[in-house]
Amino acid sequence: MKKILFTLVMIVTGLSAALAQTEKGSRLAGVQVGNIVIPTSGGSGTIIGLQPAYGWFVSDGLVVGAGIPFFYVGSGGTNITQIGLTPFLRYYIGPSQVKPYFGGSIGVLNTSVSRTGSSSESSTDALYGLTGGLAFFINRSVSFDLALTYTGGNTGAVNSLIAGSANSLTPNIPKSLNINLGFQVYFGK
Template identity: 35%
Template structure:
């Protein structure tokens, strides 16, 4: 019984050390976002994008990092997949449990198009950028759920490959873990 109490005390002390972490200088950010884009008009396919990310707070409430956007677009017997690298900067505003979030990012993606209906296959690289405004709600001292409304441009000059881009307004939902600095 004493070992269990000691273990519980140790866990409480460790978690208390994390309580000041969130968005302070030196803290780390690990998590990701997901985007579901359902096309209309000429782009009637469905696109799913997952973007794992890592970052570090270089100042209180200011994080720099990178994400690895991975996407799959399916439309009428064809698929387009992409992988990219997207450095980002994030600013957090407020001190409440729910904070305003502003994010800017630039990067590139490598796109591969494959069609089951023809022998046409193609590859391309595209420059990407985006700017988003949203909120993060801390469900605990270290875990935040976020929603981000962003304008993204991930098009390219290839009309076939451009079908799978996320250019326009997108809704991103994310889950982030905030780790304290090693001070």
Template identity: 30%
Template sequence: MKKLLLSTLLLATSFAAIQAQTERGDWMVGGNFRLNTSGNTEISLTPNAGIFFIQNFAFGGNVNLNYSKSGSVKTTAFGIGPYLRYYFGHDQVRPILHTNFNFLSSKTKFNGTSTTNNGTNFFIGGGAAVFIGENASLDILGGYDHSDYNGANGTGGFALNIGFQIYLHKHQMDKMRGRKAKSE
């Protein structure tokens, strides 16, 4: 009987913790990493941070750092911009919708010549956040990704991103900033 009561209490506590991860005032930080070595090499890192301005709905910013090499052509790119993300439900696996828009700058080197170009990128898609603990999720997102550079035709297609998020409750952020909670 004690084991059943303890198991029920642990399950209820973990559900309450999972439910409270996307409340208004909570923060999330994380990002995704992409490595592609099929025919060429591409390495991409996209850290992000956001705040839940209402329950399950976050607004934030991300930075995109990208390096690619195809033959003798090397490209480095930097992007920065906002994102919106909405979580459905309060389960351990939550469907999510995600969109972001970035301003881009890239530098391409080919045969000793270097060119710089500016443009934009947007992504719109969905997927799931799989909560692997009270304050962490593994995110899998698929959707349409489109880049458009000045003086060049835009390119777009399906993209799959796998990322990781850490969730910080409002009171944790207040402690990090040196603020006392209202109840103290």
């Protein structure tokens, strides 16, 4: 009987802690530390980048925030640097320790390309992203996230800077499917 009572107490405690993580007034800070790109319009490539993010829960499960994607690629005398600002909305579903979520973002991204022996070029483009994923809460304050993101937007200027045609040299090239790995830290009210 003690084992059953202990198990019930642990389940109730776990559910209440999981609910409190994404309640109105809480905040999150995190970083996407991995990004594997699967191009949907030709090309090839794999890039690892960083995207810190910060947000506020405006209602239970709904967070509003912003991310700062930063990527650098250097190869064969070509250096590509991207930095942007992407406000986002994300909604977490359910009270469990593994929470599905979905969301969207829209923002701007500056891409600079420099090649050995030639001048630098840059372009600033609008982009958007649609995301679905799972947040694996290891405790009340930390989750590891696995997500799938489709990135869309204006491809013309970025692609002409990089290679003259659609490709996926960088994670935020529009029209790409991204597998994202990251973690979030959740702060109470």
